[in-house]
């Protein structure tokens with residue numbers, strides 16, 4: 001996601017200094033949409049389709065490669081950067097989708113982790 005404008009680098013540095021949480025990202029996405037008058041397009045269904053489209057873009061990166069070792073040791077930096085961008089697109093659309101649906105994603109995820117631990121107990 002290009003933030004555009006001359007202040008982009010400063011904004012990235014500023015954000016790097018913070019411990020960025022889901023709520024921060026959610027607020028930034030809300031601001032991003034508001035500033036462009038894009039809230040009208042950010043309906044649950046549109047955001048879901050956009051997110052799935054970005055999942056497709058991640059799949060495109062991996063397709064036909066065969067199995068890839070963890071940490072992607074043989075990848076060029078630019079390819080890793082590209083992957084990072086597509087992963088971010090999925091995350092950002094997911095956060096926006098949750099927000100627009102009135103779901104507190106951090107809270108829901110923590111609750112789900114607890115539920116998972118009950119469903120799949122540690123081996124004794």
Ligand SMILES: Nc1ccn([C@H]2C[C@H](O)[C@@H](COP(=O)(O)OP(=O)(O)OP(=O)(O)O)O2)c(=O)n1
Nearest residue numbers: 001002032033038041054057086088089092093
């Ligand atoms: N209506 C929109 C369109 C875009 N975005 C933001 C969220 C994503 O992080 C990013 C997606 O932008 P693109 O649709 O341009 O997708 P890519 O960055 O993947 O570009 P491309 O598909 O050309 O690779 O922009 C958004 O919030 N709302």
